[in-house]
Amino acid sequence: MxxxxxxxxxxxxxxxxxxxxxxxxxxxxALLRDWLKSTGHDVIFTEWNSSExxxxxxxxxxxxxxxxxxxxxLLHAVDFADRLKQVIDPALKAGFIVLADRYAYTAFARxxxxxxxxxxxxxxxxxxxxxxxxxxxxxxxxxxxxxxCSNRAPKxxxxxMDLKLSNDPYESYIIFQGRVINEYQKMVDEFGLIKLDAMDxxxxxxxxxREMLKSVLNNKGVNI
Amino acid sequence: xxxxxxKHGYEGLLxxxxxxxxxxxxxxxQLLKKSIQAQSxxxxxSEWKTSRLIANVIDDAKERNLLNATTYxLLYAADFADRLENTIIPxxxxxxxxxxxxxxxxxxxxDVVRGQDIEWVKNLYDYAPExxxxxxLDMPVDVLLKRIIGTTGLNYYESGRDIGFSSDxxxxxxxxxxxxxxxxxxxxxxxxxxxxxGTKSIDEIHSIMNHEVQKILDSGVLY
Numbered sequence: 001m002x003x004x005x006x007x008x009x010x011x012x013x014x015x016x017x018x019x020x021x022x023x024x025x026x027x028x029x030a031l032l033r034d035w036l037k038s039t040g041h042d043v044i045f046t047e048w049n050s051s052e053x054x055x056x057x058x059x060x061x062x063x064x065x066x067x068x069x070x071x072x073x074l075l076h077a078v079d080f081a082d083r084l085k086q087v088i089d090p091a092l093k094a095g096f097i098v099l100a101d102r103y104a105y106t107a108f109a110r111x112x113x114x115x116x117x118x119x120x121x122x123x124x125x126x127x128x129x130x131x132x133x134x135x136x137x138x139x140x141x142x143x144x145x146x147x148x149c150s151n152r153a154p155k156x157x158x159x160x161m162d163l164k165l166s167n168d169p170y171e172s173y174i175i176f177q178g179r180v181i182n183e184y185q186k187m188v189d190e191f192g193l194i195k196l197d198a199m200d201x202x203x204x205x206x207x208x209x210r211e212m213l214k215s216v217l218n219n220k221g222v223n224i
Numbered sequence: 225x226x227x228x229x230x231k232h233g234y235e236g237l238l239x240x241x242x243x244x245x246x247x248x249x250x251x252x253x254q255l256l257k258k259s260i261q262a263q264s265x266x267x268x269x270s271e272w273k274t275s276r277l278i279a280n281v282i283d284d285a286k287e288r289n290l291l292n293a294t295t296y297x298l299l300y301a302a303d304f305a306d307r308l309e310n311t312i313i314p315x316x317x318x319x320x321x322x323x324x325x326x327x328x329x330x331x332x333x334x335d336v337v338r339g340q341d342i343e344w345v346k347n348l349y350d351y352a353p354e355x356x357x358x359x360x361l362d363m364p365v366d367v368l369l370k371r372i373i374g375t376t377g378l379n380y381y382e383s384g385r386d387i388g389f390s391s392d393x394x395x396x397x398x399x400x401x402x403x404x405x406x407x408x409x410x411x412x413x414x415x416x417x418x419x420x421x422g423t424k425s426i427d428e429i430h431s432i433m434n435h436e437v438q439k440i441l442d443s444g445v446l447y
Contacts, residue, residue: 052290053281053285053290053291053295054281054295054299057277057278057281061277066276066277067277068305068306068309070305070309070351071277071278071302071305071306071309074298074301074302074305074348075278075302077298078295078298078299078302081292081294081295081298082290082292082295084294085292085294085295086292120347120350120351123344123347124298124347124348126344127294127344
């Protein structure tokens with residue numbers, strides 16, 4: 001039984017944003033964070049692949065192209081487990097609003113796009129706490145590539161070059177990220193991710209997100 | 225003699241020695257390696273927690289007490305995956321006899337003692353090829369204690385002090401190793417361990433293992 005499908009009983013609130021790089025999720029989360037801070041809420045922010053325990057190792061291994069789909073998946077699971085136990089879980093118990101830039105869904109999308117068994121990776125992450133609000137920023141790979149690759153080529157793993165889909169990093173990126181997006185779209189139903197159109201204006205997306213968060217908080221008896 | 229078939233479908237053989245620390249695994253592996261080599265077979269040894277990717281991260285994290293039960297499990301699983309994909313499977317594919325000092329049964333025992341759900345741990349390793357032979361060196365806890373105290377001394381994680389069974393080092397070690405043995409005991413029949421009394425002499429143990437390996441080699445599976 002996975003915790004990801006059961007509502008948690010913590011005092012705090014867990015919000016995560018998902019989507020491929022360039023979908024604007026970090027911008028939206030930063031705006032949300034500033035607003036929550038200015039309204040006097042206890043907020044904590046955590047992002048994918050940032051745990052002290054492992055993130056340097058993962059970054060180095062990526063640089064040297066040492067990772068297989070399986071080790072790629074497990075190292076990110078280590079990072080996630082470390083942050084969950086060290087940061088997310090205690091903050092939720094203490095009543096914080098926890099803002100997570102990427103969550104377990106990132107692993108489900110990327111690892112499965114790399115050929116890892118969907119049920120296997122879901123089982124690996126079955127200790128993850130279900131977010132109160134999980135927002136997915138939907139974008140097509142061409143638009144995302146235009147945004148992030150205006151002054152650089154796609155990176156090796158970002159382009160899925162490890163899968164040998166194409167020798168051209170741009171072409172590989174489009175195929176690989178297309179697969180990732182396909183996995184995200186399936187999770188809209190599976191996990192109730194809320195899909196927003198990444199091409200909408202920054203303002204209109206932020207308005208929607210604040211509305212949704214307000215309603216989540218109100219349901220918990222928190223006024224905002 | 226019936227035709228022997230490998231359980232994993234690769235050309236080589238996968239042979240595992242399991243047992244707790246101080247049970248004499250490494251000594252036996254070296255002896256087995258020598259006797260197999262003497263017959264002109266290709267043989268390699270691969271030990272637990274030696275991946276180029278992650279082994280030093282585990283050592284470092286242990287030294288600084290950074291691990292919780294979940295990251296402990298996952299780091300070992302990553303180490304295992306890296307070794308499996310880069311060392312073990314390529315060797316098996318090219319027809320080597322791969323001798324393993326510990327296999328995922330070690331993770332099952334240790335992680336479950338640390339409170340992880342056994343099904344969750346099994347899932348982490350469910351893609352691992354099934355060994356052709358699994359030797360288990362069975363040692364009573366009091367003999368183990370003496371051996372370890374007399375050689376390496378009590379180490380933090382090997383004594384399960386991260387779990388908090390007891391603040392007394394000796395007591396903690398005893399409880400931890402006892403619980404690990406209990407897990408191994410459960411796995412004996414589930415995974416068809418060839419259980420060997422670890423208190424027998426080095427030569428006696430070697431000759432039991434060698435006999436089992438020889439039976440497979442004599443079947444001509446590697447010709």
